[in-house]
Amino acid sequence: MVSDRAKIVRRHHVHLLLPQPALGEAQSALFESAVRPAGWVADPSEPSSLSLQWRRRQDTLRLQTLGWFPLLVTVGPLGRATTAHRDAAARLTAAVAGAGGRSFTDRQLADYLPQARLRWQRALTERRRLTQAERLLEARQCSRCLAWSEPSVTHCTGCRHRFTAIDDAERETAVGQASKVIDTAATVLAELARGVLLDRIDSPGTDRPVAGMVTHG
Numbered sequence: 667m668v669s670d671r672a673k674i675v676r677r678h679h680v681h682l683l684l685p686q687p688a689l690g691e692a693q694s695a696l697f698e699s700a701v702r703p704a705g706w707v708a709d710p711s712e713p714s715s716l717s718l719q720w721r722r723r724q725d726t727l728r729l730q731t732l733g734w735f736p737l738l739v740t741v742g743p744l745g746r747a748t749t750a751h752r753d754a755a756a757r758l759t760a761a762v763a764g765a766g767g768r769s770f771t772d773r774q775l776a777d778y779l780p781q782a783r784l785r786w787q788r789a790l791t792e793r794r795r796l797t798q799a800e801r802l803l804e805a806r807q808c809s810r811c812l813a814w815s816e817p818s819v820t821h822c823t824g825c826r827h828r829f830t831a832i833d834d835a836e837r838e839t840a841v842g843q844a845s846k847v848i849d850t851a852a853t854v855l856a857e858l859a860r861g862v863l864l865d866r867i868d869s870p871g872t873d874r875p876v877a878g879m880v881t882h883g
């Protein structure tokens with residue numbers, strides 16, 4: 667009986683994993699459409715890219731981001747827990763399941779959190795690679811003075827050096843390499859968001875979602 671009661675109390679709080687990168691407009695809209703029919707109204711008093719908050723009469727419901735790539739959130743009452751919170755938790759769980767996500771028990775969450783941190787670090791690394799490579803496509807660098815110029819110019823903006831055929835060939839090679847880096851980074855970011863396991867990402871060819879790793883709880 668005690669454990670039954672504990673289970674019911676816990677259902678006021680849910681941990682949800684959505685196979686998308688982070689908490690953006692689309693994800694907020696999904697959560698919003700799940701709880702709005704039950705009378706929850708978005709509370710814009712604490713605008714944040716990490717959390718959402720709704721109010722319904724005296725009740726406050728808060729959604730807090732715990733991880734990115736994929737998006738991991740925990741949702742629960744701020745203050746006293748009521749049946750409305752339990753209903754909202756069930757609605758959000760159903761919406762996330764409908765969007766290809768899943769819920770975590772407290773135990774599963776504890777097991778997953780270390781990986782959530784690694785996944786976010788990896789995503790930051792890939793984003794940095796992506797940005798650097800994109801910059802290389804948008805500008806060409808002078809081999810003499812290292813200044814950056816528009817890709818179409820014939821002379822370096824920094825030292826007025828006229829780009830030679832050799833410079834152009836090197837530029838072609840650099841562009842080809844940058845394009846490959848962009849493709850790879852974009853693929854890894856998409857796989858991280860989808861929940862593909864880190865070790866699978868580092869040895870491509872197998873596609874198993876991260877949810878498969880969590881077996882107990």
Ligand SMILES: [Zn+2]
Pocket residue numbers: 808809810811812813822823824825826827
């Ligand atoms: Zn130059």
